[in-house]
Amino acid sequence: MLRQLLNSSERATFHVLCGTIAEEEARVFAKPRIADVLQDQSCLTASELSFALKAHFDFVVTDNETRPLFVVEFDGPSHSNPKQMRRDRIKDALCARFNLALLRINHRYLAPNFRETTLLYYFVQCWFLSKIVEEAQANGALPEDELFDPAWIASDGRSDKPFPLFLAYGLEEKLALFNSERGASSSLCYWIGTDPRERYRCIAWIRSSADEFLVIETGMRSQQFPVDVASLLPELAAIEMCKLIDVPNLRKQQRLSRSELELKLRQYRSGFNFCACRMHGLPSGYVSP
Numbered sequence: 001m002l003r004q005l006l007n008s009s010e011r012a013t014f015h016v017l018c019g020t021i022a023e024e025e026a027r028v029f030a031k032p033r034i035a036d037v038l039q040d041q042s043c044l045t046a047s048e049l050s051f052a053l054k055a056h057f058d059f060v061v062t063d064n065e066t067r068p069l070f071v072v073e074f075d076g077p078s079h080s081n082p083k084q085m086r087r088d089r090i091k092d093a094l095c096a097r098f099n100l101a102l103l104r105i106n107h108r109y110l111a112p113n114f115r116e117t118t119l120l121y122y123f124v125q126c127w128f129l130s131k132i133v134e135e136a137q138a139n140g141a142l143p144e145d146e147l148f149d150p151a152w153i154a155s156d157g158r159s160d161k162p163f164p165l166f167l168a169y170g171l172e173e174k175l176a177l178f179n180s181e182r183g184a185s186s187s188l189c190y191w192i193g194t195d196p197r198e199r200y201r202c203i204a205w206i207r208s209s210a211d212e213f214l215v216i217e218t219g220m221r222s223q224q225f226p227v228d229v230a231s232l233l234p235e236l237a238a239i240e241m242c243k244l245i246d247v248p249n250l251r252k253q254q255r256l257s258r259s260e261l262e263l264k265l266r267q268y269r270s271g272f273n274f275c276a277c278r279m280h281g282l283p284s285g286y287v288s289p
Helices: 008-020 046-054 082-097 119-138 171-180 229-245 248-253 258-271
Strands: 026-030 059-063 068-074 101-105 189-194 199-207 212-221 255-257 273-278
Touching (some): 008 026, 008 068, 008 119, 068 082, 101 119, 171 229, 189 229, 212 229, 212 258, 229 273, 255 258
Antiparallel strands (some): 059 068, 212 255
């Protein structure tokens, strides 16, 4: 009996990835040897070269001429053991050295929970759009200091979905209405920081009564990819909060008093390095970073 080349998670990733790049001038290769992806290997140490000859990337997306564009790695449960974490660090370092974008995903990136699309689709589309922006800047069509924000893209030219990469499109109004009905003037608030392993941590809240708040906590690993995770997290927090306010039983479980929220915020401030926040509508007495 012959062995399957991809496990179930890898097959799911391959399926979503192929669908994501279907309209791009790109191809997907599964499990290419690392040494076959990196052209100039003279800068590798002996141990790195040995690793590159034996190990593979899960997926490499290339252009139609098979030139590598970026790498996608699916990190399952085994990636939490020390041996695999060491191997992952080597891959991270090699991709950084060769200026090869690397996206690390898990099963949550494959679920179509974000305006009927997946986080994998979002990240991959951001990569291709970032290259279009870079080309426009190089040609003088856009200012060199123009910031790339996928939420500003009004249309992708393929569907009638407005702002297709603004994952929280239309949700701010829903959250603002929920808040105003409870006597608050602001919508979703949040505080974002990074932990010692450079993973992003986000706490977001919205008023549910005079002295109570609905609170969610979410996060995402940092990526060697042209996406600003700190800008994406508020959108993901808005999506989770809208799910929360639609289910009364869940709302009961996620409520915090004013003092409990203040304590949570102090813990975030002391435990994480500050990245971004929207702090209007804070509990009284709280001092922003």
